[in-house]
Amino acid sequence: MNNIEVVLVFVSLFVLFVALGFWSSRFRKGDLSDLGEWALAGRRLGSYLAWFLIGADLYTAYTFIAIPESVFLKGAVFYYAVPYVGMTFGVAMVTMPRLWKMAKTNNYVTAVDMVRDKFNSRTLALIIALTGIVAELPYIALQIYGMQAVLTVMIGQLVTSNAATLTEISLIIAFIILAAFTFTSGLRGAVVTAVMKDVIIFTTVIVVIVLVPIYIGGFGHAISSLPKLPTGGATLAPLYLNGFVSLSIMSALALYLYPHAINGVLSTSSTKKLRMSTALLPIYGVGLALLALFGLLVYGSSKALALVHMYGVVTAVPSLIYAYFPPWFVGFAFLGIFIGGLVPASIMAISQANLLTRNVIKPYYSKMTAKTEARMSKYFSVMFKFIALAFIFLIQATYSLQLQLVGGIIVLQTLPAIFLALYTKKLEKWSVGVGWAAGMITGLTMLLYANFVQFKFTSLATTFFKFNTPLGFLYVGLIALVVNLLVTVVGSAVVGVARPQKVTAPGAGGKK
């Protein structure tokens, strides 16, 4: 294959992507020194753009790299991502318009703004903000793994030596460029480039899913060539049923607790448009499902398998594309996967920066002006991108999906403070705080126990806990959330009986 052509197409499209990113600061012009303008694109996104933007939160390296890799390596249990996508938008249809209305009335930029008012507690708000920030880190790291996977195949096929160093340098350059246009354009940059990314990705997925089965003799051939996969190949192994269900339901609850997803929601222009775009988002899941199937298709192709063995399981999708398509298409598809990591990384860093400025620093420096707030967020968004990049260079993960699932365990602990507080005033701040702590401790302890004692892994390789009962495998996030909810609800009830007058938090107490 002419690998120079792959790189040429890739680089030209990347230049276009960067140009779009910078141009977008003029898109629906607003005062970018205001946080609402920079971070929420002025709350003016209609159904289509919101669809692309929130879709970009979902259609990430998680979809292109992590899920196919896991299906390839472990089998059917990781197809849980399909029910997850189907369910999560149902959760969003119920919770998000409500949050949107509160945010609009009270000028909230983050969900933590709401937590602060609902519980009238700066400390609880601080805890929830920090939890959100920490939970995003492994999710951003996963994006970088995805980008690295593409570069590994592309650069590995181009040069004979120093491929690893070249890959690292390319990654750093890409991040500097990304940081620069996120700084200038804010969420507008992510919205405009999300459209480009999705056009490329949708085209790629459709072309690959139609042509590859034809080349390799159909899905039937791929399925019958499957080796014995640990969690089942043609169907799900019964032992993993609870694992499958707990992963999908918990992931569905977790997505809209992530600061970046809420950020996307709050940037829409009305609840009507928010509902319509959310309702149509399961269509994105079809692309996700097809990409997950690429993980199985690899087994039908000796060419793709050889590449995967050479470059590692993380390259399942890039290898499959590389094995069958002409150079220009490979360049096109690789760029799609590459910016499929970059765009979400940008959105995630913006939402982390908002939380850090607004909910961690600002409460302690009440004199901060709106301009300072926005400027600070811009610098923090740069900082978070490089923290995630450093994370990748320092920590060698065994397989990428686990990063996102660990983030899930963490972010799920904010469910009582965010989702439940949307509906009830009966939660009491101390109980929510202790529930959070109980959930975190349970989750992290079980995670460590499962990996290093139960399964005796040398690194973090699973988020399942194995029960020697008919329960089988369960996602640690579920157990941690149950503990958290029990403490929160029982605690609130007890305090409610003991001193009823203290239970109610003012509806919009901290409003300026």
Place this chain on the structure above:
Amino acid sequence: MTTSEVSVDELSLEVKGTTAQKTVVALLLLIPIVVFALTPLYNQAGPRLFGLTFFYWFEVLWLFVTAAFYTCAAFMLNKMEAGKK
């Protein structure tokens, strides 16, 4: 601020509608989720489609159904929301 006090913002959060409307919306949102959660229902090898086992293709099909259900729910909710003004 007393226990009984409810701010105006809180009241305007409720979407107004008849019980029948609310039930239909609830079903439109719940049916897709419940079917997805009943994994043993679709954890089958056959019938196959394009060589794919039922487990894999049913979930893709159900995503389309889900989107259709949610869209109906969104239309109804949007109408109910507009109606109250």
